[in-house]
Amino acid sequence: MDPYVLKTLNEERRARRAAVLVTDLGDGRDRIVREGDPVAGDLGMAIAKAFRTGNSGSVEAEGRTFFLNAHLPRPRLVVIGAVHISQALAPMARIAGYPVEIIDPRTAFATPERFPDVALHAEWPEDVLKRAPLDSYTALAAVTHDPKIDDFALKAALDAGCFYVGALGSRKTHAKRVERLLALGAGAEQIARIHAPIGLDIGAASPAEIAVAILAQTIHAFRSRGLEAKGAVA
């Protein structure tokens, strides 16, 4: 392995950016491909698949055998609001492989008794996200109903390119939210990325069922990363 390639790969992994290490198993030459880098032909298709699935493996292309080692950051779910839905969502998401962080400045809601074994921040999103910024391998669900708490985080999620952004509230509530986000400087096409009303439409009624709908929508968004963008262009 080329020492510079290793250094670059580790930089990408530390920064929570996806990378695929491509090694020619015939001559040992290797290189880093970042998400979105153009690679032509069968090799390019295999690399795109590695980014989408996170699976590593060998591929035959151009008469050679390449090993693709997919290094994807671990996805996580940031929930704004230490509410009833979040109490169900945190353990479910964790089991599904999406570690959860909950942010809510209302100390009556954000208590360890209500959220055992969860990374919980009884602080304003502004403060927490300054320390641990959102990124494209983060999903954000805003479920407080309170613009003072939700809006900043939603804008930050859109700016960071979070793979999923969802906001709780009726269509009427969301229409008002759209106005506020426009006033905060968000673009219309950015705002269109917000899933609202939140969650897949499975007729969820209870907080736990809404949590299932949010988690399912998060997983769908993660597994169709990149496909959505291509669909938008076509």
Place this chain on the structure above:
Amino acid sequence: MDDSIYLDEARDPLIIAEGWMKDGKDVAIATVVETWGSAPRPVGSHLVIDAEGNFHGSVSGGCVEGAVVTEAIDVIGSGKARMLEFGVADETAWQVGLSCGGRIKVYVERLG
């Protein structure tokens, strides 16, 4: 359940390999490139080895690391990468409780 979303720098084989390189050590990197059956470590897993035989990470959960380390020291000497293949469907291994019964292919290369 491991909930960390950041690298575990103290245990991450590729971070350790980079550290060794900076310390001026000769290093080999072994990578699982193919598995069949119930291989204990997934494709893409790494074992990193220095010229003294120190190692971090795993390619099989303990079944074949010894053999990989020996081969890796040769690879560090020659600079020529090797493809190793192991069948770990061994009765004794099963009896002592190793999660074996598969086969793995391991690519061993020198760093630099």
